Amino acid sequence: MVHPKYKRYFRQTLAFGLIWLTFGLIYALLEKGILGRLIEYPSTGVAYDFQNALIYIGVGSFFGGLVQGWIEVTWLRKRFAKNRFWVKILFKSVFYLLFLILFLILLSLITNARRLGIPIYDPIALENVSQFVGDFAFWSVIIYAGAALDVALFYSEVNAYLGNGAIYNYSLGKYHKPREEKRIFMFLDMKSSTFIAEQLGHLEYFTLLKMYYADMTNPILETLGEIYQYVGDEIVVSWSLKNGSYNNNCLECFRKIDNRFKERSAYYRKRFGVVPGFKAGYHIGKVTVGEIGIIKKDIIYTGDTLNTTARIQEECNTYNAKTLVSNDLIKVLPKSDAFLFTKIGSLILKGKTKAIQLFRMDFNLPPSKG
Structure with a gap:
């Protein structure tokens, strides 16, 4: 039997993963709509394939959400337990934003290397990622992903205030009748x-x-x-x-x-x-x-x-x-x-x-x- 404490951690972490996954899939669809018939990213010239992008963004977003969720429920939440609500949101947002930037750089590096069939340390892969980070496209991703991050964080804090399971019950209308x-x-x-x-x-x-x-x-x-x-x-x-x-x-x-x-x-x-x-x-x-x-x-x-x-x-x-x-x-x-x-x-x-x-x-x- 898994200890009840860890079952609770897993449930709360899964919520972060699902929120990130939702935002990730929306982003992939928006990206497809913006690029239209283009077969490469204008900012980097890297080949674009909607199916691959959907898989990578979906899996990457879900994994990123799980990482944020696990950090939040097992460590960071306790660190800020005695702080005011706005202090929690502000400082946690900065922390997770830095984590997000590093995560996206790594994800972009792995994605580009895999598409080009080269190692992640290859100069071509590093150059593509460098161009991406220096382009507004990268920071637009940061802004969008930061919104997903804050929504997940806000959900976590509100859920803690209302009581575990309250938002879930309200959302599904479990006790509407x-x-x-x-x-x-x-x-x-x-x-x-x-x-x-x-x-x-x-x-x-x-x-x-x-x-x-x-x-x-x-x-x-x-x-x-x-x-x-x-x-x-x-x-x-x-x-x-x-x-x-x-x-x-x-x-x-x-x-x-x-x-x-x-x-x-x-x-x-x-x-x-x-x-x-x-x-x-x-x-x-x-x-x-x-x-x-x-x-x-x-x-x-x-x-x-x-x-x-x-x-x-x-x-x-x-x-x-x-x-x-x-x-x-x-x-x-x-x-x-x-x-x-x-x-x-x-x-x-x-x-x-x-x-x-x-x-x-x-x-x-x-x-x-x-």
Whole structure:
């Protein structure tokens, strides 16, 4: 199995490749329209063949997009994670533009050498590329490709702001019409948040909150979770039944978060004077999901399942439990010795006659590697 983190990297990188490929094919068609019946490039005198140009530009563009995407999602995005949006776009654009110039010079060198049937270090191939770089045609390509680069970069940044998969769902209209899904939810809330906020002050508390959520991100991604909402000091995470039940991902998520904060406890204590604690409630059920809003659109879940999960999380205070799980969820998860479940009570919601059995969850084995 490929690690979930790398699956996410591959999906995001593929988006860059597809954007570049689209722009590349458009460029090849525009080039054909401009050159018309010409059989060579006016700027260099190199023979022009539409079929070869289409293949080289298409493959080169797709490969260039994959390279940019991989650099972005695995390295550069982290470097600029704390910068403002315009700073990210500006500095990343300069970086990728320099990369693009080198990439196009190399691509042109390989293409010319192959067409002429000579090595890339042959003086004729080098001279053709030199003429191309010194011609406006080259810089027109840079401008056009730079636009593709910035579109891919803008897409990546907006997608990060909206949430992974949001643009994809909006584009395909997946939830344009409401649909019913069975999903697993975890409502995780910070303990004593009001007291912590009073002790730190609102600005410092907000800094803690950003770090608090940042430290939860990898555990959520590693267990295929989807961040549905941030509600003050509460985070709502959701899984499809398939992703959440696989290897008990939904429960492993809490375990990984818990271990992450144990590892970081010294830092939190030194930086803020307190280590934030948390409690979580789990439940599964059918929800209605769809787009909502006119001025600002969002994809939301509605149904008793969310209300029930929120109530389960609140019951953590009643039973002095760190994690409460409904029996409905336990029944659909694979059996595992990694978790211990202790029945502690039941929950009857207003307007409902059937009680929901509640179990406290404890860890029995060390967290799984990966």
